[in-house]
Amino acid sequence: xxxxxxxxxxxxxxxxxxxxxxxxxxxxxxxxxxxxxxxxxxxxxxxxxxxxxxxxxxxxxxxxxxxxxxxxxxxxxxxxxxxxxxxxxxxxxxxxxxxxxxxxxxxxxxxxxxxxxxxxxxxxxxxxxxxxxxxxxxxxxxxxxxxxxxxxxxxxxxxxxxxxxxxxxxxxxxxxxxxxxxxxxxxxxxxxxxxxxxxxxxxxxxxxxxxxxxxxxxxxxxxxxxxxxxxxxxxxxxxxxxxxxxxxxxxxxxxxxxxxxxxxxxxxxxxxxxxxxxxxxxxxxxxxxxxxxxxxxxxxxxxxxxxxxxxxxxxxxxxxxxxxxxxxxxxxxxxxxxxxxxxxxxxxxxxxxxxxxxxxxxxxxxxxxxxxxxxxxxxxxxxxxxxxxxxxxxxxxxxxxxxxxxxxxxxxxxxxxxxxxxxxxxxxxxxxxxxxxxxxxxxxxxxxxxxxxxxxxxxxxxxxxxxxxxxxxxxxxxxxxxxxxxxxxxxxxxxxxxxxxxxxxxxxxxxxxxxxxxxxxxxxxxxxxxxxxxxxxxxxxxxxxxxxxxxxxxxxxxxxxxxxxxxxxxxxxxxxxxxxxxxxxxxxxxxxxxxxxxxxxxxxxxxxxxxxxxxxxxxxxxxxxxxxxxxxxxxxxxxxxxxxxxxxxxxxxxxxxxxxxxxxxxxxxxxxxxxxxxxxxxxxxxxxxxxxxxxxxxxxxxxxxxxxxxxxxxxxxxxxxxxxxxxxxxxx
Numbered sequence: 173x174x175x176x177x178x179x180x181x182x183x184x185x186x187x188x189x190x191x192x193x194x195x196x197x198x199x200x201x202x203x204x205x206x207x208x209x210x211x212x213x214x215x216x217x218x219x220x221x222x223x224x225x226x227x228x229x230x231x232x233x234x235x236x237x238x239x240x241x242x243x244x245x246x247x248x249x250x251x252x253x254x255x256x257x258x259x260x261x262x263x264x265x266x267x268x269x270x271x272x273x274x275x276x277x278x279x280x281x282x283x284x285x286x287x288x289x290x291x292x293x294x295x296x297x298x299x300x301x302x303x304x305x306x307x308x309x310x311x312x313x314x315x316x317x318x319x320x321x322x323x324x325x326x327x328x329x330x331x332x333x334x335x336x337x338x339x340x341x342x343x344x345x346x347x348x349x350x351x352x353x354x355x356x357x358x359x360x361x362x363x364x365x366x367x368x369x370x371x372x373x374x375x376x377x378x379x380x381x382x383x384x385x386x387x388x389x390x391x392x393x394x395x396x397x398x399x400x401x402x403x404x405x406x407x408x409x410x411x412x413x414x415x416x417x418x419x420x421x422x423x424x425x426x427x428x429x430x431x432x433x434x435x436x437x438x439x440x441x442x443x444x445x446x447x448x449x450x451x452x453x454x455x456x457x458x459x460x461x462x463x464x465x466x467x468x469x470x471x472x473x474x475x476x477x478x479x480x481x482x483x484x485x486x487x488x489x490x491x492x493x494x495x496x497x498x499x500x501x502x503x504x505x506x507x508x509x510x511x512x513x514x515x516x517x518x519x520x521x522x523x524x525x526x527x528x529x530x531x532x533x534x535x536x537x538x539x540x541x542x543x544x545x546x547x548x549x550x551x552x553x554x555x556x557x558x559x560x561x562x563x564x565x566x567x568x569x570x571x572x573x574x575x576x577x578x579x580x581x582x583x584x585x586x587x588x589x590x591x592x593x594x595x596x597x598x599x600x601x602x603x604x605x606x607x608x609x610x611x612x613x614x615x616x617x618x619x620x621x622x623x624x625x626x627x628x629x630x631x632x633x634x635x636x637x638x639x640x641x642x643x644x645x646x647x648x649x650x651x652x653x654x655x656x657x658x659x660x661x662x663x664x665x666x667x668x669x670x671x672x673x674x675x676x677x678x679x680x681x682x683x684x685x686x687x688x689x690x691x692x693x694x695x696x697x698x699x700x701x702x703x704x705x706x707x708x709x710x711x712x713x714x715x716x717x718x719x720x721x722x723x724x725x726x727x728x729x730x731x732x733x734x735x736x737x738x739x740x741x742x743x744x745x746x747x748x749x750x751x752x753x754x755x756x757x758x759x760x761x762x763x764x765x766x767x768x769x770x771x772x773x774x775x776x777x778x779x780x781x782x783x784x785x786x787x788x789x790x791x792x793x794x795x796x797x798x799x800x801x802x803x804x805x806x807x808x809x810x811x812x813x814x815x816x817x818x819x820x821x822x823x824x825x826x827x828x829x830x831x832x833x834x835x836x837x838x839x840x841x842x843x844x845x846x847x848x849x850x851x852x853x854x855x856x857x858x859x860x861x862x863x864x865x866x867x868x869x870x871x872x873x874x875x876x877x878x879x880x881x882x883x884x885x886x887x888x889x890x891x892x893x894x895x896x897x898x899x900x901x902x903x904x
Contacts, residue, residue, distance in 0.1 A: 174226045175200065175236060177208055177217035180270040180278065184263075184884070187217070188226040190235040197222065203244030203251045207237040207280065216280055218245065218269050220255065241283050246272070250484055253518055260873070261898045262810075262880050263507045271507050272482035274460040281460070288351055290340060291323035296348035310335045311343055318349070370410055370442070371555075377403050377410075380549040384411040387525040388418060388489060393516055395496075395541040396529040398551030399560065399786075400756020404529045405435070406555065408492050409442050411527065416445060416472055420489025424475045425511060427498035429453045434698065434720060435494070439473060450476030450483055478503060478511040481518065491519050496528035496537055497749055502901040510899060512537075531756055532749035532787050535795055539805040561727070561758040561765030563783050565774045573770075575670040576662035581728045581768050582674065589678055589707055593725040593763065596709040597667055598716065598754045600734060602684050603627035604666045605659030608635060608646070612655030620644070621856040629686070630665040640855035667730065668710050675708065683711035716753040725765050727758040732771045732779060739850050740903045741803050744778055745794060752787045804899070808869045810876065811900040812883075813849075815857040816892040822860035823848070825888040830862055832882055838875040841866045850903070857893070861903070872898075 173191040189208055191200050200222060208217045214237065226233060246254070254272055258265040270278055277283070292300070292315065300315045310333075317333035318324070324332065326340055343349040373381060376398075384394055384407070398404045412422040426435060429451045439447060448462035448471030465471035469486030476483060478501055493501070493512050501511040512528065519526035528537050541548040554560060571578040577585075577597070585595050605628040608617040617626050619637040626635035626644060634643040650657050659666070668682045681697050688694045700706045704723055709715060735747035751769065758765025771779060781790050799806045812829060814822035826846035833843050842865040849859040866872040880896060883889055 173197070173200065174223050174233075175206070175219050176221040176223065177206060177236075178220050178269045179208070179210055179215055179217045179266045181210075181266050182264050184265070184881070186220050186265055188228045188233060189217075190233050191222075192236050192238065195239070199242075200239060201244050203246035203248065204242075205240040205245055205277070205280070205283075207240060209234050209237065216240070216278055217266075218273075220251070220265065220269075240280060243283070245277065245283055246484065249521055250482070250518075253514070253521060254482070256517065257507075257509055257514060261507065261509050262876050262896045263509075267507055271479065274463045275456040276460045277463075284464070289323045289325050290318070290329060290344075290349050290351055292318050293347055293350050296343070300343075300348040310339045314339055314343060315348065323352075370413070371403075371406055373406065373410070374403070374553070374555065376551045376553065377407055377555070380407045380551065381410040381414075383546075383549060384490075384525060384527060385414045388414060388420075389523070390525070391520050391523050392525040393519070393540065393544065393547055394525060394527045394549055395533060395537050395547055396527055396549045396551065397533050397538075397541075398529070398531060399554060400531040400753065401554040402531070402551035403555035404494070404531075404551060405438060407549075407551070408494070408527065408529065409438070411490060412439075412473065412492070413443070415489040416443065418489055420487050421466070421469065421471070421485050422473050422490045422492065423480065423483060423485060423488065423515075424473065424492045424494065425480055425501070425515060426475065426477060426494045427500035428714070429477060429694075436475060439475070443473065445472040446470050447473045447475060448483075450474065450480040452477065452479075481511040481514050488522050489524055491515050491524065491526040493526065493528050495530055497530045497532050497534040499746065499901055502899075504902070508895070508897045508900075510901070513899065532752045533791070535745060535791060535798060536805040538791055539795060559764045561755055561767045563755060563767045563769065565779060565783065566768050566770045567774045568770050568772045574674065575666055576730055577667065577670060577674075577728070578770055581730075581770065584726055584766065584768060585675070585708075585728070588726040588766070589675065591725070594701070594704065594707055594709065594721065594723040595726045595728070596711075596715060596721065596724050596754070596757055597671065597728050597730060598711065599662065599664055599667055599730040600712050600750065601661075601663045601731070602638065602665075602686055602712060603636070603663035604630040604669075605663055606661040607659070608657055609660040610650035610653065610655055610657045612650060613653040615650050615652045615657075617644070617647070617657075621853070623851050623853045627663065628659040630669065639851070642855075662730070664710055664712060671708055671710065678707040679705060680708040680710060681706040683709065683714050685712070685714070688714070713750065715757065716750060721757050723763075724757050725763050727755055727765070727767045729754060729767070729769045732769045733773055736773060736776055736778065741798075741801075742902065748778060748782060748787060748790045748794075751782060802865070802867070806867075808866050808872050809900055810864045810872055811897040811903065812862040812864070812894065813859065813897065814861070814892040814894040815854075815859040817857055818891070819858045821888075821891045822846075822858055825886070825892045825894065826860050826862045828886055828888045829879075829883055832886070833864070833875060833879055836875060836879055838871050840868075840871040841875050863903075 175189050175191050176186040177189055178186050202219050202221055204219050206217050206219060207214055254268050258268040304312050313333045314329060314335045326337055329340060330337055340349060380396060396404055396407060415422045448465045450459060450462050466474045467484035474483050493515055496512050503509050516526055566578050566580050568578060571580055588595050607625045608628050617635055619626050619642060621642050622637055622639045624639050626637050629636055633646055635646050636643055664682055664684050671680055683697060701721060729751060732751060735743045755767040758767050814825045816822050823846055830843050830846060844863040846860050846862040849861055852858060864872060
């Protein structure tokens with residue numbers, strides 16, 4: 173028997189091995205792990221297929237060392253999804269399979285959560301209480317406790333019988349107690365879970381819940397389009413309650429780790445059911461434990477970030493994708509998959525519904541919903557009769573400002589603080605200042621490895637590049653003319669400093685990647701915000717994604733101009749989403765919210781459209797523009813990227829790749845470029861890209877099926893590092 177094995181390697185293929193002697197089709201099945209010789213190493217692989225013949229000559233076939241898993245690690249449907257993803261995203265199958273495995277599994281750890289338990293031996297059952305001295309109270313207590321429960325872990329016995337582990341060791345020496353390894357059995361027949369009482373639903377919420385409930389047990393893609401504060405989470409909770417009542421599991425995907433604390437809190441308040449949490453902030457052991465609980469069916473609700481789309485489920489019933497528009501669902505390095513799109517494919521194969529929720533849906537999801545009558549579930553009003561915030565523009569050209577905060581914004585902050593409310597200042601720029609500048613000659617501190625300025629950080633002697641992470645010593649004098657240099661522009665640290673100076677009596681919290689580093693820090697800050705201990709919040713996009721701040725009544729967007737003039741065709745969509753999302757943090761309770769947007773371009777069509785008609789008006793206009801320009805969602809794209817330390821190598825490779833694509837001449841595919849990347853040099857490497865575009869994915873996939881293997885054989889390919897990004901979300 174020949175086994176096709178996926179191995180974690182950049183080669184786009186599986187590898188044929190002979191099955192070990194004595195193996196039968198029942199003992200070797202696809203989805204199981206094996207140890208195999210690979211070159212001079214022993215590595216873990218996953219069986220993708222069992223067959224009778226191989227194209228590899230018999231004398232070159234090697235034999236699998238041993239089978240790791242007695243049962244497949246991946247079921248047939250999940251394994252098929254991984255195979256499909258590898259083919260669709262044109263990525264090596266071994267790396268795709270590895271991405272779906274926790275680190276311990278890649279190292280050969282046991283698939284099942286083996287547990288050491290103690291039980292009485294036959295002698296312990298029959299003789300222990302007779303032979304033990306009546307004064308051996310602790311040993312007798314342990315025996316009596318085990319006679320009632322049959323078996324338990326040492327910790328359970330210690331707690332239940334009130335004895336020490338040393339007592340158990342003594343009983344084991346005397347032959348009264350023995351230790352065994354127990355492997356929990358899967359729980360695919362989990363009992364229904366009754367939720368605690370839900371909040372009252374308004375009419376739109378009830379319509380959405382009824383539609384999702386009716387679709388349980390069949391495939392449907394629902395777009396839950398609700399304004400910020402409209403109660404989307406409550407719809408999720410009711411739909412999940414119906415799923416759990418059927419004895420099924422729910423998978424909930426969120427874009428950021430920062431969203432999980434509040435969401436988990438809401439879920440624990442509602443459901444007395446085991447949960448599993450999967451995200452990169454966990455250590456390998458915790459993540460593996462959550463993965464096991466999801467696979468066994470013990471965890472009824474699985475919450476995770478992007479990679480949780482591959483979590484194994486014993487009895488899946490519903491998939492929810494919160495903030496579906498968020499760019500974090502698209503992996504930007506290595507295996508460049510979209511968790512949102514893969515979740516839809518997975519739901520279709522499982523024949524279960526998937527709910528995409530957002531206050532600012534992606535244009536792809538809106539277009540999909542428009543093509544599927546009835547797929548759009550709208551929540552047009554805020555829950556509990558909360559009023560939408562009032563939006564206004566502040567013209568930075570005509571208003572004085574204190575280090576980036578205009579006078580009208582400062583006056584509004586004082587008014588809201590005096591009323592006992594909280595204020596949120598949003599600036600999507602970390603650090604103290606984005607530029608260290610010389611007013612004398614115009615010199616600016618640049619990264620030596622990127623085409624970018626380095627960022628000034630407060631209380632740091634180093635200048636940091638936010639693109640490659642490199643550092644250089646800060647200077648006080650210009651290296652060109654010796655004049656004093658100064659930080660120019662604002663980052664969150666500078667805004668924090670300014671606010672602390674102007675409002676010294678208002679406690680402040682800054683939330684960005686520099687201030688939130690260690691486990692538990694975000695939860696602690698959110699608790700201080702909820703208790704109203706913090707009066708002013710300063711932060712980046714970490715603050716915009718789904719957080720509920722009921723006491724925030726004023727939001728100030730300090731710089732709305734980032735993204736107005738980008739070369740990326742998605743930049744205006746991302747900017748509109750960011751503004752609407754951060755504005756939605758204001759006035760989510762009974763107090764009315766106010767949103768001030770600072771800009772130097774108050775007449776820009778995007779900003780005026782948002783103020784007049786909200787995100788819906790913007791999306792309608794943007795979809796029309798995309799259709800006229802034949803950009804996604806009205807076309808499919810794939811981006812071939814190349815980078816190298818030598819400036820000419822990427823363009824040379826991409827020019828040869830473009831010529832090769834034109835030779836293959838697949839009808840309906842446009843080849844655009846090559847061109848240098850918007851940031852041509854990053855981390856010491858020169859970058860360029862080639863864009864493929866087609867009306868549908870079929871001609872694009874047909875071209876790539878022959879084109880990518882040919883690229884691997886090109887001599888120019890060995891001089892660059894290249895990658896293919898199907899359905900690219902960013903052009904950079």
